[in-house]
Amino acid sequence: MGEKIQQIYEPLNSSTAIALVNRLGLFPENSALTCSEIGDGNLNYVFHIVDAGTGKGIIIKQALPYAKVVGESWPLTLKRAVIEANALKIFGSFCPELVPKVYYSDEQLAITVMEDLSHLKIARTGLIEEEEYPLLSKHIGQYLAKTFFYTSDFFLEPGKKKDFAKQFTNPELCKITEDLVFSDPFFDAETNDFESALRQDAETLWADEKLKLEAAKLKKSFMTEQEVLLHGDLHTGSIFASAEETKVIDPEFAFYGPAGFDLGQYLANLIFQVISRKGSSRENIYAHLKEVWETFEDEFSRLWKEEGKEVYCKTQGYLEYILEKTFTDSLGFAGCELIRRTIGLAHVKDLDSIAHEAERIHAKRTALQLGRALIINRQQEARIESLETIVKDSLLAASLS
């Protein structure tokens, strides 16, 4: 190890990873440590180091300078590791119980050493298995309320907020979202990926100028509105959960953007569960949709009233305006997520794992129709109950078509 490893990036392996945690003194001396690389993403190494004696573990996450999915041909900034570590620290300062603890981070090596959460399951996996997470959406609602409020101009001194916005300028990862969420799925782009049975649906969508105009506005909002420090990729694969615990991980896409974006991605990924489930097991997910919004609304309103620093926080109707804007934005962003996960580059297991082809195509068609409905109608729907209505209407329409 020594000085050199502090200066130059090199990928860790099991033995250098163990040497690092020993150097940091994160385990008692002479612990019998084992190390395995457990990353299932395509952008990072994830080393799980366990003390065989006590069973206690820690995680070392190291950013790779390229995306594994396409070999070394897609270079990616290592700065995202710094963004992630700093975002975890900031989010952890508002809701320590909902974010993994960071023990150490190293900018040159692009690593973050953090809490081992291997006793939890990725929420997407658990939801697909129809596990119940009675606290998940309450926790996410609290997480969103706190991270939104405490990083906004309603609480932060304006200069401090501008410092944060500068620090979290994240052009490379924002570009991925700008292209893969907001642009490519709405055009006949090379990155798109879908079953040939969906070609007609995709072509109809690409020709839908009304939809594209609204997608353009949502992309513009994503690119210009510095409302809050976002997670930036808050789908159910970025959440570890159990019946008791919830931990939001992987904020490497963090940047200052529109508050509705994180909420919208979470809503959309719950909606994939509504679409892929059958019958009464959908009700559980409708309850999640309602709970995340209602918890967010209650907690954000409480923070606004008790801790709002902006002089206009006391102005009649301003809180309601912010809540309504956040909600309607989130429906639009949810619509984009539904569409891009269906015909864009990166899919979700919720839909792709439906074995029966006709059922899978039907589910994807429903996702596209629902995505469109949310984007087009978002301004008319100012209440969470409307979301359930839109979803149910789309499911009904799809079942009749």
Added chain:
Amino acid sequence: MGEKIQQIYEPLNSSTAIALVNRLGLFPENSALTCSEIGDGNLNYVFHIVDAGTGKGIIIKQALPYAKVVGESWPLTLKRAVIEANALKIFGSFCPELVPKVYYSDEQLAITVMEDLSHLKIARTGLIEEEEYPLLSKHIGQYLAKTFFYTSDFFLEPGKKKDFAKQFTNPELCKITEDLVFSDPFFDAETNDFESALRQDAETLWADEKLKLEAAKLKKSFMTEQEVLLHGDLHTGSIFASAEETKVIDPEFAFYGPAGFDLGQYLANLIFQVISRKGSSRENIYAHLKEVWETFEDEFSRLWKEEGKEVYCKTQGYLEYILEKTFTDSLGFAGCELIRRTIGLAHVKDLDSIAHEAERIHAKRTALQLGRALIINRQQEARIESLETIVKDSLLAASLS
């Protein structure tokens, strides 16, 4: 001079200013140079150096580390000199004929050496004297179209735009606008300054929750929407003009903000002329209001169609949406400017120089009413003709009250 002056800030005086231009070789050797400090602002020194032989001059602007108006008690960042010099260079790259040339800038000394424009008059002064500027609003419309388009996501590569936004993070000067334009005039703040005859009007305004809600939204837009690189202080005192020429100066408030802000400040400062003029001489100003918008609209639309890089530039209705948003935002920002220049800290000579007290109070009351109308009704008014109607209605209402 030597090394030391490159390292440490110190205020220039006439002899060090002359030594600087000699060192830079901006005049022929052995020229007989005279120097006078001509700054009439309160934030900067402005040295005018003239070659007595040829009559040619140059300007050295040096930022002061405090605001002169309140002695040394209001410290101000010197970084604004760098912001100003860099903004002049960027704006000048799009419309060289509308911005002073920058010959040299020095970050440590907080100076910008630039083109001498002393053959021109400050537009506010000329307008008060009822000089005609047949090209002024055409030039400003072109300036706005080019600076907006070429610094927006519609043209710039997204990473480059984010670099610019970071570079032009300008918290101290934005804070002045946030407080003095968007907050203080709408509350009983200590910075406010108005004749006692206006107290009742001010108190009515401070109790107007409907108005304050809209002001809150405009402040939020100013603080969060990174649409374009703004001048940030584009009133008629920031413009040099003659019958043939127009030069936009002093962009020390430059930052990435909502496109309608610069346009709104320019509109409002023209409207002060409508209010302070009488009878048919108002028509000239109505023509300016129409011309700046129509030139902006035409030129921005042309750039969008010919050079738009954003994939959605071809989507039906998107250009119209952007134009409408820019226009309605600008009406709201114009309303804030009308109000803050009337009861806030910094006034305009257009109104303050009206000698007859009853006339002056009447004019200011009109400005307040018109400011309110523009802020409240901005969403309903999507055409430039409506602006003239609102202005005329307010003048009529004021004359009857």
